[in-house]
Amino acid sequence: MNPQENEVFINGNGLIETIFIGDQTEATLLEVRKQYEILIGQLKSENKPIRLLIYLDRVTKTDSGARTTAVGILKDLPFEKVGVYGGDIKMRVVAKLIISAVEHFSNIKYFSSREETERWLLE
Numbered sequence: 001m002n003p004q005e006n007e008v009f010i011n012g013n014g015l016i017e018t019i020f021i022g023d024q025t026e027a028t029l030l031e032v033r034k035q036y037e038i039l040i041g042q043l044k045s046e047n048k049p050i051r052l053l054i055y056l057d058r059v060t061k062t063d064s065g066a067r068t069t070a071v072g073i074l075k076d077l078p079f080e081k082v083g084v085y086g087g088d089i090k091m092r093v094v095a096k097l098i099i100s101a102v103e104h105f106s107n108i109k110y111f112s113s114r115e116e117t118e119r120w121l122l123e
Contacts, residue, residue, distance in 0.1 A: 008035040010043070015051050015121055021058045026065030033073050040077060051121045052079045055114070056087030062094055074102045082108040083117035 006028060007019040016039050018032060040050055074082060084095050092110065099108045111117040 006032055008032055008039065010039055011053065013118060013122060014043070014048055015053045015118070016040070016043070017053045017055070019055045019058060023060050024062040024066040026063070026069050029066050029069035029073065033069070033077070036073065036077055049080050050078055052082040053114075053117060053121060054082065054084040056084065056091045056095060059087060059091055062091075067094065067098060070098050071101045074098070074108065080107060081121050083111060083121045084109070085111045085114055085117040 004022040006021055006024075007017075009017055011017040016036060020032075022028075036052075043050055084099070087095060095110055099110060102108060109117075109120060111120065
């Protein structure tokens with residue numbers, strides 16, 4: 001795998017996990033969306049919950065296209081819960097702005113650690 005590609009997979013706890021890596025653009029987020037749609041279909045076919053774990057520490061920057069696409073993903077796809085953690089202060093601000101833009105979705109939260117993020121997602 002190219003070290004600059006985002007990683008999207010179902011982890012051992014049955015969560016769709018995303019490790020965002022490098023610069024994020026509309027194109028990189030559209031690729032992530034395609035992967036989400038495949039994994040959501042898989043989890044639905046197994047009657048499992050659709051929950052998303054997002055890790056931001058390895059993001060170097062985001063552009064406006066990436067941020068707009070992220071909001072669309074969170075509004076359009078049937079995630080029951082989305083937990084976000086990691087990232088520098090700038091990424092935390094961007095993540096919180098994206099979360100606040102998804103008005104109808106109250107089950108998106110930002111955490112300071114992976115442990116608290118997974119604990120909340122698995123409740």
